[in-house]
Amino acid sequence: MNKIDTVIFDLGGVLIDWNPEYVFLDAFNGDRGKMEWFFKNICTSDWNENQDAGYPLTKATEDLIKKFPEHEEYIKLFYGDWEKMLGGAIEGTVKILETLIKSKNYKVIALTNWSNETFPIAQKRFEFLQWFEGIVVSGNEKTRKPFKEIYDITLNRFNITPENSVFIDDNLRNIEAANALGINGIHFKTSKDLLQQLKKYNIQL
Incomplete structure:
Protein backbone atom coordinates (compact mmCIF):
# COMPACT_ATOMS: atom_id res chain seq x y z
CA MET A 1 0.00 0.00 0.00
CA GLY A 87 -27.56 22.02 10.70
CA GLY A 88 -24.54 21.91 12.96
CA ALA A 89 -21.07 20.51 12.50
CA ILE A 90 -20.66 16.73 12.53
CA GLU A 91 -18.49 16.91 15.63
CA GLY A 92 -16.91 13.46 15.44
CA THR A 93 -15.52 14.20 11.99
CA VAL A 94 -14.40 17.70 13.01
CA LYS A 95 -12.32 16.07 15.77
CA ILE A 96 -10.70 13.77 13.20
CA LEU A 97 -10.00 16.78 10.96
CA GLU A 98 -8.46 18.68 13.87
CA THR A 99 -6.19 15.74 14.75
CA LEU A 100 -5.00 15.46 11.15
CA ILE A 101 -4.29 19.18 10.94
CA LYS A 102 -2.42 19.26 14.27
CA SER A 103 -0.29 16.25 13.32
CA LYS A 104 1.18 18.21 10.37
CA ASN A 105 1.83 14.83 8.73
CA TYR A 106 -0.75 15.25 5.98
CA LYS A 107 -1.90 17.74 3.38
CA VAL A 108 -5.59 18.27 4.21
CA ILE A 109 -7.89 19.52 1.42
CA ALA A 110 -11.66 19.84 0.92
CA LEU A 111 -13.53 19.06 -2.30
CA THR A 112 -17.19 20.01 -2.16
CA ASN A 113 -20.25 20.24 -4.39
CA TRP A 114 -21.56 23.62 -3.22
CA SER A 115 -22.99 26.71 -4.84
CA ASN A 116 -20.51 29.58 -4.89
CA GLU A 117 -23.38 31.84 -3.77
CA THR A 118 -24.20 29.94 -0.58
CA PHE A 119 -20.73 28.69 0.39
CA PRO A 120 -19.73 32.01 2.03
CA ILE A 121 -22.61 31.49 4.51
CA ALA A 122 -21.04 28.20 5.62
CA GLN A 123 -17.59 29.80 5.81
CA LYS A 124 -18.89 32.40 8.26
CA ARG A 125 -20.61 29.79 10.41
CA PHE A 126 -18.00 27.03 10.60
CA GLU A 127 -14.56 28.06 11.80
CA PHE A 128 -13.00 24.72 10.80
CA LEU A 129 -13.41 25.64 7.13
CA GLN A 130 -10.42 27.94 7.69
CA TRP A 131 -8.21 24.99 8.68
CA PHE A 132 -7.81 23.43 5.25
CA GLU A 133 -4.80 24.01 3.05
CA GLY A 134 -7.33 24.66 0.32
CA ILE A 135 -10.98 24.08 -0.62
CA VAL A 136 -12.20 23.28 -4.13
CA VAL A 137 -15.79 24.55 -4.41
CA SER A 138 -17.68 23.21 -7.42
CA GLY A 139 -19.64 26.44 -7.91
CA ASN A 140 -16.39 28.35 -8.40
CA GLU A 141 -15.04 25.77 -10.84
CA LYS A 142 -18.27 25.50 -12.89
CA THR A 143 -18.14 21.71 -12.69
CA ARG A 144 -18.88 19.21 -9.93
CA LYS A 145 -18.40 15.71 -8.63
CA PRO A 146 -18.57 13.05 -10.04
CA PHE A 147 -17.12 14.60 -13.25
CA LYS A 148 -13.45 13.90 -13.86
CA GLU A 149 -12.60 17.56 -14.40
CA ILE A 150 -13.10 18.58 -10.77
CA TYR A 151 -10.89 15.78 -9.48
CA ASP A 152 -8.20 16.77 -11.98
CA ILE A 153 -8.45 20.39 -10.81
CA THR A 154 -7.98 19.27 -7.20
CA LEU A 155 -5.04 16.97 -7.93
CA ASN A 156 -3.24 19.55 -10.07
CA ARG A 157 -3.89 22.59 -7.87
CA PHE A 158 -2.46 20.95 -4.76
CA ASN A 159 0.12 18.73 -6.42
CA ILE A 160 -1.51 15.53 -5.17
CA THR A 161 -0.47 12.04 -6.26
CA PRO A 162 -3.74 10.06 -6.54
CA GLU A 163 -2.33 6.84 -5.07
CA ASN A 164 -1.01 8.74 -2.05
CA SER A 165 -4.35 10.35 -1.23
CA VAL A 166 -7.58 9.34 0.48
CA PHE A 167 -10.90 10.95 -0.42
CA ILE A 168 -13.82 10.87 2.05
CA ASP A 169 -17.36 11.40 0.70
CA ASP A 170 -20.85 10.32 1.80
CA ASN A 171 -21.94 9.76 -1.82
CA LEU A 172 -20.74 6.43 -3.22
CA ARG A 173 -21.02 7.78 -6.77
CA ASN A 174 -18.32 10.35 -5.98
CA ILE A 175 -16.07 7.74 -4.39
CA GLU A 176 -16.33 5.50 -7.45
CA ALA A 177 -15.37 8.43 -9.70
CA ALA A 178 -12.33 9.12 -7.52
CA ASN A 179 -11.33 5.44 -7.55
CA ALA A 180 -11.39 5.49 -11.35
CA LEU A 181 -8.61 8.10 -11.21
CA GLY A 182 -6.50 6.11 -8.77
CA ILE A 183 -7.58 8.02 -5.66
CA ASN A 184 -8.26 5.86 -2.59
CA GLY A 185 -11.82 6.34 -1.38
CA ILE A 186 -13.69 6.03 1.90
CA HIS A 187 -17.49 5.98 1.72
CA PHE A 188 -18.48 8.00 4.80
CA LYS A 189 -21.19 6.56 7.03
CA THR A 190 -20.34 7.66 10.58
CA SER A 191 -17.41 9.42 12.24
CA LYS A 192 -16.65 6.27 14.24
CA ASP A 193 -16.52 4.17 11.08
CA LEU A 194 -14.33 6.80 9.38
CA LEU A 195 -11.81 6.52 12.20
CA GLN A 196 -11.50 2.78 11.60
CA GLN A 197 -11.26 3.21 7.82
CA LEU A 198 -8.45 5.76 8.13
CA LYS A 199 -6.50 3.40 10.37
CA LYS A 200 -6.62 0.78 7.61
CA TYR A 201 -4.59 3.22 5.51
CA ASN A 202 -2.04 3.52 8.36
CA ILE A 203 -3.07 7.12 8.96
CA GLN A 204 -1.91 8.14 12.42
CA LEU A 205 -4.64 9.65 14.57
Missing part, protein backbone atom coordinates in the same frame (compact mmCIF):
# COMPACT_ATOMS: atom_id res chain seq x y z
CA ASN A 2 1.29 3.46 -0.89
CA LYS A 3 2.01 5.83 1.97
CA ILE A 4 -0.84 8.34 2.32
CA ASP A 5 0.26 11.97 2.45
CA THR A 6 -3.02 13.74 1.55
CA VAL A 7 -6.54 13.51 2.98
CA ILE A 8 -9.39 15.07 0.97
CA PHE A 9 -12.71 15.73 2.72
CA ASP A 10 -16.14 16.27 1.26
CA LEU A 11 -18.05 18.78 3.42
CA GLY A 12 -21.84 18.33 3.31
CA GLY A 13 -22.80 15.07 5.00
CA VAL A 14 -19.24 14.48 6.25
CA LEU A 15 -18.31 17.59 8.26
CA ILE A 16 -21.48 19.66 7.96
CA ASP A 17 -25.06 18.51 8.47
CA TRP A 18 -27.06 19.92 5.54
CA ASN A 19 -30.62 18.78 4.96
CA PRO A 20 -33.51 20.49 3.12
CA GLU A 21 -35.90 18.60 5.39
CA TYR A 22 -35.13 21.20 8.08
CA VAL A 23 -37.12 23.70 5.99
CA PHE A 24 -39.60 21.61 4.04
CA LEU A 25 -40.95 19.28 6.70
CA ASP A 26 -42.33 22.38 8.43
CA ALA A 27 -43.44 23.88 5.12
CA PHE A 28 -45.50 20.74 4.43
CA ASN A 29 -46.87 20.66 8.00
CA GLY A 30 -44.99 17.49 8.86
CA ASP A 31 -46.33 15.57 5.85
CA ARG A 32 -43.24 13.58 4.87
CA GLY A 33 -44.97 12.01 1.86
CA LYS A 34 -45.73 15.41 0.31
CA MET A 35 -42.22 16.64 1.03
CA GLU A 36 -40.61 13.59 -0.55
CA TRP A 37 -42.84 13.92 -3.62
CA PHE A 38 -41.75 17.56 -3.95
CA PHE A 39 -38.03 16.61 -3.81
CA LYS A 40 -38.54 13.77 -6.28
CA ASN A 41 -40.54 15.81 -8.80
CA ILE A 42 -39.93 19.55 -8.37
CA CYS A 43 -36.81 20.67 -6.43
CA THR A 44 -34.88 17.52 -7.33
CA SER A 45 -31.31 16.67 -6.40
CA ASP A 46 -30.35 17.01 -10.09
CA TRP A 47 -31.79 20.53 -10.15
CA ASN A 48 -29.90 21.51 -6.99
CA GLU A 49 -26.65 19.99 -8.29
CA ASN A 50 -26.88 22.20 -11.36
CA GLN A 51 -26.51 25.19 -9.02
CA ASP A 52 -23.61 23.40 -7.32
CA ALA A 53 -21.92 23.60 -10.71
CA GLY A 54 -22.30 27.38 -10.79
CA TYR A 55 -25.75 28.04 -12.28
CA PRO A 56 -27.21 31.22 -10.69
CA LEU A 57 -29.70 30.57 -7.88
CA THR A 58 -32.10 33.33 -8.97
CA LYS A 59 -32.16 32.06 -12.56
CA ALA A 60 -32.63 28.45 -11.42
CA THR A 61 -35.57 29.51 -9.25
CA GLU A 62 -37.17 31.49 -12.08
CA ASP A 63 -36.70 28.59 -14.52
CA LEU A 64 -38.42 26.16 -12.19
CA ILE A 65 -41.32 28.52 -11.41
CA LYS A 66 -41.98 28.88 -15.15
CA LYS A 67 -42.12 25.09 -15.38
CA PHE A 68 -44.20 24.55 -12.23
CA PRO A 69 -46.00 27.85 -11.45
CA GLU A 70 -48.41 26.12 -9.07
CA HIS A 71 -45.45 25.33 -6.76
CA GLU A 72 -43.98 28.85 -6.78
CA GLU A 73 -44.22 29.38 -3.01
CA TYR A 74 -42.27 26.21 -2.22
CA ILE A 75 -39.73 26.64 -5.02
CA LYS A 76 -38.84 30.12 -3.70
CA LEU A 77 -38.37 28.59 -0.26
CA PHE A 78 -35.52 26.34 -1.40
CA TYR A 79 -32.92 29.08 -1.73
CA GLY A 80 -34.89 31.74 0.13
CA ASP A 81 -34.60 29.73 3.35
CA TRP A 82 -31.44 27.85 2.39
CA GLU A 83 -29.52 28.93 5.50
CA LYS A 84 -32.03 27.09 7.70
CA MET A 85 -31.08 23.85 5.91
CA LEU A 86 -27.66 24.07 7.53
